[in-house]
Amino acid sequence: MKDFYKIFPAGLRERMEKLHLLQNGFTELRLRCNAPLILLKGREEFFLHSTCGGLTKEAEHAYRISVNEIREMMEYISNFSVYAYEDEMRQGFLTIQGGHRIGICGKAVIQDKKIKTIRNISFMNLRLAREKKGCADTVLPYLFENRRFCHTLVVSPPGCGKTTLLRDIIRQLSNGATCLAPDGKKISLPGRKVGIVDERSEVAACYHGVPQNDLGIRTDVLDGCPKSTGVELLLRSMSEDVIAMDELGGEEDIAVVKKSIFCGCKILATAHGEDKKEWFEQGGKEAKVSDLPFERYVFLKSDGPPGQVSAVCDAKGRVLFAENTEGWFGGERT
Numbered sequence: 275m276k277d278f279y280k281i282f283p284a285g286l287r288e289r290m291e292k293l294h295l296l297q298n299g300f301t302e303l304r305l306r307c308n309a310p311l312i313l314l315k316g317r318e319e320f321f322l323h324s325t326c327g328g329l330t331k332e333a334e335h336a337y338r339i340s341v342n343e344i345r346e347m348m349e350y351i352s353n354f355s356v357y358a359y360e361d362e363m364r365q366g367f368l369t370i371q372g373g374h375r376i377g378i379c380g381k382a383v384i385q386d387k388k389i390k391t392i393r394n395i396s397f398m399n400l401r402l403a404r405e406k407k408g409c410a411d412t413v414l415p416y417l418f419e420n421r422r423f424c425h426t427l428v429v430s431p432p433g434c435g436k437t438t439l440l441r442d443i444i445r446q447l448s449n450g451a452t453c454l455a456p457d458g459k460k461i462s463l464p465g466r467k468v469g470i471v472d473e474r475s476e477v478a479a480c481y482h483g484v485p486q487n488d489l490g491i492r493t494d495v496l497d498g499c500p501k502s503t504g505v506e507l508l509l510r511s512m513s514e515d516v517i518a519m520d521e522l523g524g525e526e527d528i529a530v531v532k533k534s535i536f537c538g539c540k541i542l543a544t545a546h547g548e549d550k551k552e553w554f555e556q557g558g559k560e561a562k563v564s565d566l567p568f569e570r571y572v573f574l575k576s577d578g579p580p581g582q583v584s585a586v587c588d589a590k591g592r593v594l595f596a597e598n599t600e601g602w603f604g605g606e607r608t
Contacts, residue, residue, distance in 0.1 A: 283343040289327040307396040310336030373403035373479025373486030410442040416586045429547040430574035435581035436544040448490020469514035471504030518542040
């Protein structure tokens with residue numbers, strides 16, 4: 275954790291450390307030149323107080339980030355060699371040790387109609403990585419039918435915990451798990467080979483090729499690879515039982531999922547959506563993702579702490595499980 279705080283400008287480092295960002299549930303830090311530093315807990319927004327160093331809800335008392343502080347932070351993140359990170363920067367983000375991802379914006383340098391790199395970085399979004407081991411315990415039994423894993427899609431608006439839930443499902447599928455079936459009987463699930471196409475480097479959060487998150491002992495990761503290319507590779511060379519991917523959307527993603535299913539591989543994925551009603555009646559149809567033959571849908575709540583499940587449904591929208599306990603990541607049930 276000490277190493278994590280070293281990425282901040284010298285004038286901010288002590289203030290950030292006192293806030294205990296990783297332990298206190300912060301999810302994002304937004305830094306914009308000549309604008310207030312914003313800290314997010316889920317969808318709740320705070321500012322860093324300009325004098326006392328604590329938190330405030332009032333923008334007029336907020337600490338404002340200078341251009342020089344953002345440039346200083348980029349030097350620390352890149353070990354004083356920004357050019358060495360050009361391959362990552364052209365994608366718009368960098369991943370640092372611990373799996374934390376830093377989105378960047380500034381002057382895009384274009385070559386052959388593609389982004390070569392980003393210069394004059396003036397805007398940053400630090401997304402704090404955190405694992406919630408066991409957060410899938412409650413829903414995992416509902417993702418199987420006769421001990422067979424079902425094609426599963428996790429649906430929620432942004433920032434509601436779908437990637438965190440996806441990560442723990444992957445871990446438990448890979449390691450094998452013992453859980454309570456819906457009828458109350460204890461069942462043991464054998465470990466499965468899982469391949470992840472981690473297009474945005476958020477699921478595994480690889481740093482120099484090594485996943486920073488625990489994804490289980492039978493998991494293979496293709497980091498920073500487009501889904502269409504990555505799924506083809508996994509199907510051809512790794513003989514996975516399950517292929518996992520984050521944030522489906524667009525015709526290419528839909529086509530590659532259909533091909534995977536046709537090849538006999540189970541699919542575990544996430545997609546943006548509001549709730550069960552919106553998904554089955556409106557938004558999902560428009561996105562064409564709901565046309566895919568998923569057998570289980572896990573819907574997360576859009577309000578309250580991230581990770582609260584509103585329902586697990588089958589392909590026809592019938593509710594198999596509903597959850598209304600606050601702090602669901604703790605594993606408590608009513």
